[in-house]
Amino acid sequence: MASPLSFPVFRAWLKLLVRRQRAGLGDRAEMLRDVVALHLDEHEHKAEAFIDKLRDELNASHEVIQMEDFGAGTRRSVLSSESKPNKRGISEIYRRAAASPAWGRFMFRLVRALKPSTVLELGTNLGVSALHIVAALDLNGGEGSLTTIEGDPTLSEIARENLAKLTRTSRATVQTGRFDDVLPTCLEEHGPYDLVFIDGHHEEAATLRYFEMIKPYLAPGACVAFDDIEPFRPVRKAWKRIIADEPNSGAVDLLGIGLWFAPLDVADKESDAKPSTVVQ
Numbered sequence: 001m002a003s004p005l006s007f008p009v010f011r012a013w014l015k016l017l018v019r020r021q022r023a024g025l026g027d028r029a030e031m032l033r034d035v036v037a038l039h040l041d042e043h044e045h046k047a048e049a050f051i052d053k054l055r056d057e058l059n060a061s062h063e064v065i066q067m068e069d070f071g072a073g074t075r076r077s078v079l080s081s082e083s084k085p086n087k088r089g090i091s092e093i094y095r096r097a098a099a100s101p102a103w104g105r106f107m108f109r110l111v112r113a114l115k116p117s118t119v120l121e122l123g124t125n126l127g128v129s130a131l132h133i134v135a136a137l138d139l140n141g142g143e144g145s146l147t148t149i150e151g152d153p154t155l156s157e158i159a160r161e162n163l164a165k166l167t168r169t170s171r172a173t174v175q176t177g178r179f180d181d182v183l184p185t186c187l188e189e190h191g192p193y194d195l196v197f198i199d200g201h202h203e204e205a206a207t208l209r210y211f212e213m214i215k216p217y218l219a220p221g222a223c224v225a226f227d228d229i230e231p232f233r234p235v236r237k238a239w240k241r242i243i244a245d246e247p248n249s250g251a252v253d254l255l256g257i258g259l260w261f262a263p264l265d266v267a268d269k270e271s272d273a274k275p276s277t278v279v280q
Contacts, residue, residue: 010102011038021252035109047135061090065154098128111136116194123200124150127159134172146172147190149182191217199227207238218262226258
């Protein structure tokens with residue numbers, strides 16, 4: 001997730017994008033205007049400050065880990081004979097792949113506004129985005145939960161440790177494995193989902209495939225957030241195709257994250273469970 005400029009510039013840019021696209025958002029336009037303002041109350045500031053402290057620790061870490069598979073973002077299977085372990089520094093992984101503080105706050109505010117009961121994330125990495133999501137779920141109260149999937153076992157364990165520092169509840173579950181292997185079980189056991197964040201395997205065909213798998217397990221009016229939809233990125237091609245193929249849904253393009261909203265009368269999963277034949 002690319003790091004934006006300063007918070008004020010980032011906030012102003014998001015407000016402009018939402019205002020320009022409000023016609024297609026209906027009742028969600030007001031909710032999104034509140035989200036992109038990125039304002040925090042006293043309790044929210046405290047939660048975000050704790051996450052900032054964990055960010056500083058990750059950024060300053062000198063630990064080097066051996067990775068078997070950097071999530072589902074690689075074309076090679078974790079079981080492939082060509083997939084060989086490699087060593088990466090925690091601080092390098094944080095700087096290259098973790099959600100920026102501004103986008104993290106955006107996800108935090110989105111969860112606060114949507115108040116989802118069930119959240120799914122594809123691409124846990126170090127657990128930074130998951131921290132923002134879970135912190136918001138904690139403040140929302142109730143039994144809201146996150147299931148997040150990571151391909152690399154070492155990253156999964158680090159994410160679990162980071163999440164355990166934030167919450168002592170079982171609000172977050174980190175699943176380890178390739179998306180294609182783990183996702184079907186997550187969908188069957190924990191769906192329908194109110195919010196899905198697709199932040200891994202950043203390729204056009206893969207993104208379309210996961211979306212088609214997830215769509216039957218979305219709650220009415222659910223939100224699907226797509227990361228890395230900047231111009232010329234492979235995921236943007238998938239994003240453009242999805243919003244073109246789903247004219248009855250709401251969508252907002254924030255040039256970093258795209259939000260797609262399922263219709264309020266989304267079909268029952270049994271009637272829509274057949275995967276699309278267009279995605280190869």
